[in-house]
Amino acid sequence: MAIDAKIYQLKITLKxxxxxxxxxxxxxxxxALATLHRVLQVxxxxxxxHLHQFRAGKTYYGTPDIDEFSELNLKDDSRAQLGRVLTEPxxxxxxxxxxxxxxxxxxxxxxxxxxDPAVRYPxxxxxxxACPPEDCGGVGGYASFLAAIRDPDHExxxxxxxxxxxxxxxxxxxxxxxxxxxxxIE
Numbered sequence: 001m002a003i004d005a006k007i008y009q010l011k012i013t014l015k016x017x018x019x020x021x022x023x024x025x026x027x028x029x030x031x032a033l034a035t036l037h038r039v040l041q042v043x044x045x046x047x048x049x050h051l052h053q054f055r056a057g058k059t060y061y062g063t064p065d066i067d068e069f070s071e072l073n074l075k076d077d078s079r080a081q082l083g084r085v086l087t088e089p090x091x092x093x094x095x096x097x098x099x100x101x102x103x104x105x106x107x108x109x110x111x112x113x114x115x116d117p118a119v120r121y122p123x124x125x126x127x128x129x130a131c132p133p134e135d136c137g138g139v140g141g142y143a144s145f146l147a148a149i150r151d152p153d154h155e156x157x158x159x160x161x162x163x164x165x166x167x168x169x170x171x172x173x174x175x176x177x178x179x180x181x182x183x184x185i186e
Contacts (some may be wrong), residue, residue, distance in 0.1 A: 008082060009111040011130065012095070013038060014131070015104040016139045025182070026180060029083035029112070031122075033061050036082055037186070039122045040095055040105065042181045045131035050098035053077075053123040056085045083146060088112075101138040124179040130172045133164050 014021040023043045027036065033054050042046045047145040050185040053062035054077060062074040086093055086109040115121070132142040148156040149168055161167065 001143050005115050006083070006141070007113040007115050008086070008109055009113060009125070011108045011110050012043065012045070013106045015106055015109075017132075017142070019129065021127075021129040023130060023178070024110070024125040025122055026113070026125060026167075027082065027122040028115075029081070031082050033077035033080045033082060033085070034063070037077065037095070038185055039118075040107075042098075042185060043122075043124055043127070043178055044105070045178075046097060047134050049134055052095065054085070054094070054099045055094040055096065061085075069177060098134070101135065101141065103132075103138065120183050122185060123183045124175060124182050126175060126177065127173050132170065 007026050008029050008031075009024065009026050012023045021044075022047050025039065025043050027039060031039070037052050037054075038048070040046075051062070053060050053074060055061075061077040061080050063078075066074050073186065085175050087109075089126040091109050091113055093109075095107055097103045097105070115165050133145070136142050136145045144156075146161055148154040148160045149164075153156060
């Protein structure tokens, strides 16, 4: 890592969910938004099965569509560095994932830090609650999912548990698991 490299501490919060689902991570300032997308997928517990985009003001970043008639005028997120989009603490960026379910994440630049040579980045410092399962239907679908799995007498209880493939604890967050997984991203 370059001596003048800086580390960004970010707080990512899944919008419109209460109590909040959030993660606090540290990444290099020069990380490409395309790589940040991969970091966010791991940090939040998503599986990268859907389209995504970043929004900073009126500028959108994502994977440019090869179709020249696309309505999305995306800037290439593999060529956009986070440190050129967010430059000062308290600035925000929106990360949208799965346009069908409509998951929006607010990313806040909390701190700009000097790198610690003993630390491998990216890393996860904290978080709360499990991410909703993929394809559960957005905020409303997630609320219905939770109601069904919490009530053994609910008509969709068994179906949802079978669909998710296991028990689902919405309060579960294992910091070590997420931090270790992030260290495999280059």
